[in-house]
Amino acid sequence: MKRRNVAVIGCGQTKHSSRRRDVNVAEMVSEAVYNALEDAQVSAREVDAFVVGNMPGFGGVAQPEQWIAESLGAAGKPVLRIATGGTTGGSVGQGGYYVVASGLHDMVVAVAWEKHSDSKEAGATTGLLHVGLGNFFHAAGYGLSLKNLVATSVVGAAAGVAVYQAMFYMHRSGCGIEHFDMVAAKARRNAAKNKYAHLQWPGCTAEDIAKTDIVTYPFRYGHICPASDGASAIVVAEESLARKKAKQPAWFKGLASYTDEENQLQSENFGGVGVTDPSEQRGCWLSAVKAYRMAGIVDPKTEIDVAEIYQPFPSQELFFAERLGLFDEGTAWMALETGETEIEGRMPLDPSGGVNATNAIGSSAMQRILECALQIMGKAEEHQVPKKVRNALAHGWGGVTNYSTVTVLGDTPGR
Amino acid sequence: MGYLKDERPTTIGVEGGWNLGAYHYKGSRLLEEYVAGLKHKKLTGSFCPGCARVIVPPRNLCGRCHRKMDGRKTVSDRGTITCFVVSPPIYKGKLKVLGMDPVEIGLVKDGQVVIPVFVKFDGSDSNTDTVLLNADPKDVHIGMRVKVVWAKELQGSLADVEGVEPI
Numbered sequence: 001m002k003r004r005n006v007a008v009i010g011c012g013q014t015k016h017s018s019r020r021r022d023v024n025v026a027e028m029v030s031e032a033v034y035n036a037l038e039d040a041q042v043s044a045r046e047v048d049a050f051v052v053g054n055m056p057g058f059g060g061v062a063q064p065e066q067w068i069a070e071s072l073g074a075a076g077k078p079v080l081r082i083a084t085g086g087t088t089g090g091s092v093g094q095g096g097y098y099v100v101a102s103g104l105h106d107m108v109v110a111v112a113w114e115k116h117s118d119s120k121e122a123g124a125t126t127g128l129l130h131v132g133l134g135n136f137f138h139a140a141g142y143g144l145s146l147k148n149l150v151a152t153s154v155v156g157a158a159a160g161v162a163v164y165q166a167m168f169y170m171h172r173s174g175c176g177i178e179h180f181d182m183v184a185a186k187a188r189r190n191a192a193k194n195k196y197a198h199l200q201w202p203g204c205t206a207e208d209i210a211k212t213d214i215v216t217y218p219f220r221y222g223h224i225c226p227a228s229d230g231a232s233a234i235v236v237a238e239e240s241l242a243r244k245k246a247k248q249p250a251w252f253k254g255l256a257s258y259t260d261e262e263n264q265l266q267s268e269n270f271g272g273v274g275v276t277d278p279s280e281q282r283g284c285w286l287s288a289v290k291a292y293r294m295a296g297i298v299d300p301k302t303e304i305d306v307a308e309i310y311q312p313f314p315s316q317e318l319f320f321a322e323r324l325g326l327f328d329e330g331t332a333w334m335a336l337e338t339g340e341t342e343i344e345g346r347m348p349l350d351p352s353g354g355v356n357a358t359n360a361i362g363s364s365a366m367q368r369i370l371e372c373a374l375q376i377m378g379k380a381e382e383h384q385v386p387k388k389v390r391n392a393l394a395h396g397w398g399g400v401t402n403y404s405t406v407t408v409l410g411d412t413p414g415r
Numbered sequence: 416m417g418y419l420k421d422e423r424p425t426t427i428g429v430e431g432g433w434n435l436g437a438y439h440y441k442g443s444r445l446l447e448e449y450v451a452g453l454k455h456k457k458l459t460g461s462f463c464p465g466c467a468r469v470i471v472p473p474r475n476l477c478g479r480c481h482r483k484m485d486g487r488k489t490v491s492d493r494g495t496i497t498c499f500v501v502s503p504p505i506y507k508g509k510l511k512v513l514g515m516d517p518v519e520i521g522l523v524k525d526g527q528v529v530i531p532v533f534v535k536f537d538g539s540d541s542n543t544d545t546v547l548l549n550a551d552p553k554d555v556h557i558g559m560r561v562k563v564v565w566a567k568e569l570q571g572s573l574a575d576v577e578g579v580e581p582i
């Protein structure tokens with residue numbers, strides 16, 4: 001297959017916080033885009049096209065891409081919107097790769113965002129209802145009992161999905177709630193070193209997190225990601241432009257996005273769920289295998305230098321790290337105990353603080369790619385990992401918990 | 416940095432409602448078959464000719480083989496808990512379901528916990544979402560054996576399965 005080599009040559013983000021009431025979507029998105037253009041030292045004129053995306057229905061505007069063009073300087077240029085649930089940002093980043101690798105465009109901006117504060121209900125009702133309405137409405141026609149609906153409501157949409165996953169993972173790996181405390185503390189500590197992150201807590205310890213109340217066992221308040229407003233953007237270019245514009249481009253070496261059958265919400269027609277362990281995440285495993293093959297990576301345990309894993313809940317950092325082949329099955333929590341996953345550890349996981357500290361949903365999986373690019377370019381400032389980064393792994397997760405994106409960035413094109 | 420419209424300092428909201436009834440959905444008729452079985456205390460699953468999995472309630476297509484699940488199999492109303500969640504206590508005025516307070520309308524007692532569970536019914540290969548009844552939250556565990564609590568009056572509706580209870 002003939003593909004052009006492609007690299008990230010610039011990164012831009014907004015500061016993430018609970019409420020960016022001072023800007024609208026277009027203004028917020030343009031902030032990230034302008035920062036990325038400045039970082040890449042290119043003008044908006046040089047950009048051929050824009051790949052954009054956020055979660056449908058989470059903000060106040062259903063089709064924000066229709067009115068961000070003028071703010072981005074995109075009028076008269078192609079704007080392609082991609083929305084794949086929680087993986088949106090990962091898909092937008094990969095979309096940026098596709099349009100350049102294919103030869104269609106030479107330089108594009110890929111930007112993803114979420115503005116939760118534009119919805120009074122922080123996405124949880126309006127946005128997530130879009131995910132679940134079809135099957136609930138259908139089942140309601142057959143006498144779905146209110147008691148069962150109460151049960152669904154108390155577990156709560158995304159948190160509920162993650163609670164089940166966590167229970168499965170604890171059962172099969174032997175990890176405990178104290179390991180979730182450790183992951184969450186690490187996320188907040190790392191976030192304190194990332195000036196764009198949302199929940200920053202310098203020096204946060206597992207004991208600090210353990211003092212917070214249980215929401216739904218095994219999750220405490222201190223384990224749960226915030227709902228953030230924010231945007232993140234990357235400038236993506238083909239090889240000759242990338243070499244000209246960037247001292248150290250972050251090359252796309254391998255990428256893949258796989259799904260699996262729906263694994264939690266009883267499907268469109270309220271049928272049973274065929275995946276009996278929602279933490280199995282076969283789509284993630286398939287994506288990783290494919291992306292490593294494309295990147296020429298044989299042993300991810302030694303060849304991946306840093307990983308940004310999509311972990312709105314701390315349990316997810318652990319089992320996804322295993323699914324991504326960075327640790328043996330059921331052992332990621334042991335590596336956590338020995339500090340291997342710290343910024344200065346052997347296999348740093350989420351040095352930026354990750355989604356657990358900053359969750360502007362549409363943007364979250366894009367941030368993983370962006371953060372990996374920063375690590376390769378050596379621009380991650382205070383949360384830069386101390387070792388030389390040759391390969392960095394960016395992961396995204398979403399769908400009805402069955403979608404995954406995996407992107408391997410490297411310091412060379414790899415072929 | 417970025418393009419800023421500076422005539423308004425903050426975002427604004429407007430009052431209004433949203434009519435969910437404006438949407439249409441087309442579901443399958445499989446649930447009709449399933450709830451007809453419930454009326455006779457029968458749990459119906461669909462069988463995949465590709466991978467031999469039995470899914471309860473039935474589905475049209477196998478998610479992994481993409482084959483029509485035309486076969487039917489009745490599975491036991493006894494099974495094993497594969498996963499559970501113990502909710503925090505539900506207090507009056509804290510939770511709204513479809514606009515109603517579950518304590519106020521008598522669905523749960525004030526301060527009661529609910530225990531959503533996944534159950535793999537004997538003879539099936541799927542998780543079925545339901546709730547655990549008549550059990551002490553401290554005793555719940557993965558692998559716990561349970562059986563269906565059938566409604567007193569069976570009506571051929573999803574509500575015929577009130578939940579499961581320990582055997």
Ligand SMILES: [Zn+2]
Nearest residue numbers: 463466477480
């Ligand atoms: Zn099958």
